[in-house]
Structures are given as structure tokens and as C-alpha cells.
Amino acid sequence: MRDRLTDERHVRNWSQKTVAEYLYISEVYVRKLEKGTRNPGRELMLKFEKLYSVSAKELFPDLFEVKFDTKCIKGNSA
Structure with missing residues (x-):
């Protein structure tokens, strides 16, 4: 859940x-964004930044996480 967004x-x-009316999006979409089941596009992230005066990185931290995949896929050498 995106706590800062709901806070x-x-x-x-x-x-x-x-919020949906301010941003010209559906109420259902706002709910899904807050739950983290949908991700906003760049333009919508900027609208949220402007609406709340908070950076997108703080509102949507899960989208800015850097994850390193250390698992290797073992392939067969033919």
C-alpha cells in the first residue's frame, strides 16, 4: 500500500x-493507485506531485525501488 499517498x-x-475529480480520473482508479494494484503513468505522477506538493518518489516509493536479481538461470550447455 502506498501510505504516503493515502496520508x-x-x-x-x-x-x-x-481526488479523482481534481485529477480527472475515476474514483476506482484512485483506489487502485492507493492500494498499489495499478501504477500511474509519468504524467499522472506529476499531477499527484503538484496536487500534494510531494515528490513522486515519496508518493510511489515502490516504483522507484532498485532491485538486484542475484539469481542466475542455469542453462544447459549444448
């Missing part, structure tokens, strides 16, 4: 519907 909305006492 910023709660601090302002806004409903998901209010």
Missing part, C-alpha cells in the same frame, strides 16, 4: 472521489 489525502480531509 496526504487524509491530511486534507479529501475523499477518493474528490
Whole structure:
């Protein structure tokens, strides 16, 4: 869950519907963004940054995580 995203909305006492209206997106989409089941595009991230005056990295930290995959796939040498 994207806690900072929901916290910023709660601090302002806004409903998901209010945020959706400000950003011209659906209320369902706001809910999915907050739960982390959907990811915003770059343009929408910038709109959230402007709406809340908080960086996208803080609002959507899961999208900016750097993960290193240390597992190697073992292949057959033919």
C-alpha cells in the first residue's frame, strides 16, 4: 500500500472521489493507485506531485525501488 499517498489525502480531509475529480480520473482508479494494484503513468505522477506538493518518489516509493536479481538461470550447455 502506498501510505504516503493515502496520508496526504487524509491530511486534507479529501475523499477518493474528490481526488479523482481534481485529477480527472475515476474514483476506482484512485483506489487502485492507493492500494498499489495499478501504477500511474509519468504524467499522472506529476499531477499527484503538484496536487500534494510531494515528490513522486515519496508518493510511489515502490516504483522507484532498485532491485538486484542475484539469481542466475542455469542453462544447459549444448
